[in-house]
Amino acid sequence: MAVSLSLVLLTAVILVVMIRAKSIKLGPALIAALFGFFLASTGVAPGIRTFISQIARMINGISL
Template sequence: MAISLSVVLMLAIILVVMIRGGSIKAGPAVVAALFGFFLASTGMAPTIQKFMDSIAHTINQISF
């Protein structure tokens, strides 16, 4: 749960920066947010979550 909350927060910040910077307009941003919201309620949600968890685990294993 902590990973998904931090990913949502990070993506929200990126979205706000992109809207304010003018690289994405408000309309497409709303469509993208709604797409993500509805995608989360489909059968693909567990697969996407596993994929994101594996990416987070891989990043966590990288030592500098």
């Protein structure tokens, strides 16, 4: 749960920065957000969630 909440906040911040920097317009940003929302309710969502979790674990395992 903590990973998914962190990713939601991180992507929200990136999206706001991109909109403010005018590197993405509000319309395409809303379409992308809606796409993500509807994608979360499909059968693909568990696979995506597993992939993101594995990436997070891999990044967490990297020691500097």
